[in-house]
Amino acid sequence: MTEFLIYSKQTFIENAFVEATLHIKDGKIQNVNNGYQKLSNLPFFDYGNLVVIPGIIDAHVHINEPGREDWEGFYTATKAAAMGGVTTLIEMPLNASPVTTTVEAFKLKQNAATNKLHVNCGFYGGTIPSNTNDIEGLIKEGVFGIKGFLTHSGIDEFPNITQKDLEAIAPILKKYDVPLLLHCELSDEDVPEVENPKSYIEYLHSRPQHWETNAIELAIAIQKKFDIKVHIVHLSASKGIELINKAKKETDKLTVETCPQYLFFNAEAIPDASPIFKCAPPIREKANNDKLWSFLQSDGFNFLASDHSPAPPARKQLESGDFFKAWGGISGLQFTLPVLYTECKKRGVKLEKLIPLLTENPAKFLGLENQKGLLKKGFDADITVLDKNEKFKLTETIIEHKHKATPYLNENLNGLVKHVFVNGIQVVNNSKMHKEQQGKLLFNTLNNPF
Structure with a gap:
């Protein structure tokens, strides 16, 4: 038919x-x-x-194939996406093995996805300290952006980049007008010593707001210096909002997303010894998350995305309850729409406000605004x-x-x-x-x- x-x-x-x-x-x-x-x-x-409504576009998904199919994989991830109303997703350069930091690895990932896609799927490439010379090739092959971490990514194959690394690739990104996506945490030693690794509050305090705000300041400085598109993924720290608002008054090339887990859960309600809730940056306190909702309602977020990052139960340390040993990632690709709509109803936010953040807006970010994200001829x-x-x-x-x-x-x-x-x-x-x-x-x- x-x-x-x-x-x-x-x-x-x-x-x-x-x-x-x-x-x-x-x-x-x-x-x-x-x-x-x-x-x-x-x-x-x-x-x-x-x-x-238009099919949901999830512009931040970790599928982990090839190499870590035991974590997820294209067949199961895209089936979950379809069942959740997601019709297009963009997959991150980690945690596949090899990570998507070379053209060769990108082609391996495409091959791995063949005959397994229940929804449409595009990809980002990755930036690490050793692959400056690979960035242009990845862009020419058709990645939708280049993703980097400003702190340890969780896997050694994808080390974090520094300001120097960013300055090396910025002219390439400028040439092709491709966005730089940044995990904005800059780690330092200004954190409390861990006494109970099963305590959620201790985990929360181990990744403080200033890690995010320091990284956001760096991201904004890079954007301004090179006039490139910079995207802040999964904002969780409300103290970053003022920095972002100020920068957005000066440029339309700075964008930001947040994720359902930061809008649905609150730190006060997370039990100890439950690393199923662990993600990075962490789910913060209710007062913080209320500010994220205010930012959403004032059109501060460019779009919302799941940051689906699953792992086997053993890696999530579900038995030990150790937040500090557990893999940091939330499994939620299938449930973005009902999770967010449920919270919208509680807060009196109309569905009309939510839909563009899941459809039209990510389409614009990806350069797909003339073919996806709207019900239009x-x-x-x-x-x-x-x-x-x-x-x-x-x-x-x-x-x-x-x-x-x-x-x-x-x-x-x-x-x-x-x-x-x-x-x-x-x-x-x-x-x-x-x-x-x-x-x-x-x-x-x-x-x-x-």
């Missing part, structure tokens, strides 16, 4: 819910018709009061259908990630993804996988002058 119609009384068009019928043909939105519009002989999906038919009134308990039986361990387990959430279309093909039907392997590899070709 390559041509059909989708109708809903709540279709998200131009930042509002309207009654409309989408005409889909050959993987594209052929037309957007006002109201209820049947066309002779065409299959007609009548979704009534269900919410029809000529755009890719990547579409998510949500029952915003249906509540569900997140149990292991519905988790499609390779590992069931997630801090969201047993949470009661609002908003169930019912149907998902990827490239005009229905991949999820009534919250069950319907058709597999309909995703495509995506490459950034817009900024290549050759």
Whole structure:
């Protein structure tokens, strides 16, 4: 079925819910018709009061294949994505092995993804101290940005970069107008000594806000000096907001994201000996996270992303409860939409505010704004259908990630993804996988002058 119609009384068009019928043909939105519009002989999906939105674009995902498929892998990750209404994701250069810091490694990753993609997938390249000469090649091959860590990444194959390293690659990034994505923590010794490694508060204090703000100052300085696009991933420190606001008044090339875990959980409610909640930077106190919500409501965040970073239960130290030995990463790719919508409802934030942060805005960041992120004529038919009134308990039986361990387990959430279309093909039907392997590899070709 390559041509059909989708109708809903709540279709998200131009930042509002309207009654409309989408005409889909050959993987594209052929037309957007006002109201209820049947066309002779065409299959007609009548979704009534269900919410029809553009497919979610998750611009920050760790899939870990090749080399660490026991952590996740393309097949399970993209199945989880599809079930969560994510139709496009961009995969990080770690924690695959080899890490994506050379063209050769990038091609290995593409091969690893072949015949495993249930949603569309693009990639970032990585910057480490030894690969300055590889950056241009990665850009020419079509990565969507270059990612670096300002502190230890957690794996030795992906060491952190310094200001000197950033200054070496900045002219290349400027030439191709490709964003630099930075994990903004600058570690120092100005932290308390650890007495109880099972204490969440001790883990929180081991990665203080000033680690983030010092790194953000460096990121802003690099952006200003070289006039390049710089993106701050997973902001958790509210003390960084003032720095970011000030810089954004001077440039539109500084962008920032945060993640569901920083908006949904609070440090005060995290039990000791529960490293399933460990991520870096850490989930902070409620007062801090309330400020992140205020920043979101004032349009401070450019977009939201999952930072899905799973690991086997042993690596998460679920038995020992040791926060300092555990892998730092949250498994949540499948549940970004209901998690955020649930918290939005609690805070009186409208769904209309949330949707662009998951669709239109990441599309703009990735240079895909002319083909994805909107329900608009000529755009890719990547579409998510949500029952915003249906509540569900997140149990292991519905988790499609390779590992069931997630801090969201047993949470009661609002908003169930019912149907998902990827490239005009229905991949999820009534919250069950319907058709597999309909995703495509995506490459950034817009900024290549050759």
